Amino acid sequence: MPRGFTFRVRRVPAVIAVALAVVVGLAASVAPTHAQDRAALTRHLSNRRSDFRLRVQAAFGLGNLRDARAVPALSGALHDPNPAVRAAAATALGRIASPRALPALRTARRDSSAAVRMQVGRSISSIEEARAAAAAAESSTPGSSRSRRYGAAPTISIMPRADRIQWPRVRYVVTLGDMENRSNFEGNGLETTLRAEVTRALRVLRGVAVMQSEIHLDDRARREMRRRRLPSLRLDGSIAEVQRNRRGRDVSVRCEISLMLLDGRRRSLRGELRGAATGTEPRRRDRAQRAEQEKRLAERALQGAVRSAMSNASQALERAANH
Structure with missing residues (x-):
């Protein structure tokens, strides 16, 4: 290998x-x-x-x-x-x-x-x-599909409309809030990656309806939530720290994140999820390549940190909903 x-x-x-x-x-x-x-x-x-x-x-x-x-x-x-x-x-x-x-x-x-x-x-x-996200992007910006020909997934997937959510199976409604990069690492788009990875992690959880933002909570969604008495939670995220480390011939980047579970209405704190991950590769010789390498490692470490934090998400959602 x-x-x-x-x-x-x-x-x-x-x-x-x-x-x-x-x-x-x-x-x-x-x-x-x-x-x-x-x-x-x-x-x-x-x-x-x-x-x-x-x-x-x-x-x-x-x-x-x-x-x-x-x-x-x-x-x-x-x-x-x-x-x-x-x-x-x-x-x-x-x-x-x-x-x-x-x-x-x-x-x-x-x-x-x-x-x-x-x-x-x-x-x-x-x-x-x-595929749905790519179709929507192409309809609004023709010619933007070139990068997808080689299998690059869109950064943020489109959230389903309220009439497409299987409401009888929903136990919690989670709205994504602010996603911030509070580290000193100057990586382009880390906040976007954080939002995309959190979205993916939430969507595989059983019984969770995910809203990309509050504007997705339309009248139909609010009616269903009231009728079924569904808990409404908000999830804010931040990249707390991104650390570079060079040891021998390798370079590594460690990322730590924090995800805050808040009450959907009063914004009171209901719980917190933390995660961290480290990415390591043989260090590139060229300086320009090293800078690009560190950005790539930061993104992959961020993806791992989200998986780490979300490993206990089901239990955290249940505690937050019953708080």
Whole structure:
């Protein structure tokens, strides 16, 4: 495997099969940046004689590339004999968010593993939301779809209208509030990444209706909330600290975040979620490349910090709603 991105989080949620959780806990996910690395990862993924943990890493690495050219290899990995590899492949296809992956994912909804089926469902939802967001963006700004041809997911997915929310299944309504970068790190768009990752994490929680902002709380939503007596919460987020560290030939960036759960009406504090993660790569030699590398590591560490913070989100929402 090529030497690449190392990922550490304070807490890892048990989202998929136990075998895959062990892999995530023990091994680093890979995020290479060159075409030759994509080819190497594809070879590792297709080698079913190798240790399944290497294939899981390869699937994660291809997903982190967010390159639609990896879709055929990942689609093939949905038939891997190991469920951890199949779940990792489904996760990676969701990160790439290419509609080309939908036929294979829909077939995989009949997988024998419940954990794989769950991840497949989440990835299908992510891709369909990404496609809807891309269509909306293209209708308002023609010619802006060029970057999506290569599998880049939109930063923020479109929230469903109130008439599309399955209200009988909703237990809490969470409105996203302010997302701020309070660190000294000058990374472009970190607040946007924070909002996007928090949105994704909330949308996979059972019984949670997510509103991108208060303007999405239209009359229909408010009527449903009153009729069903649904708790209304607001979630504000901040990037508390981003730290660079250079050790030997490696460079690492650590990110800490704080998510505040507030009462939706009175804005009183109901709870707090904290998370941290560190990204590490071999340091680039060129100074300009190093600056770009640190920004990329900061973004990936931020994504991991959100996953770390949201690992206990279900319990925190329940406590906040019953406060």
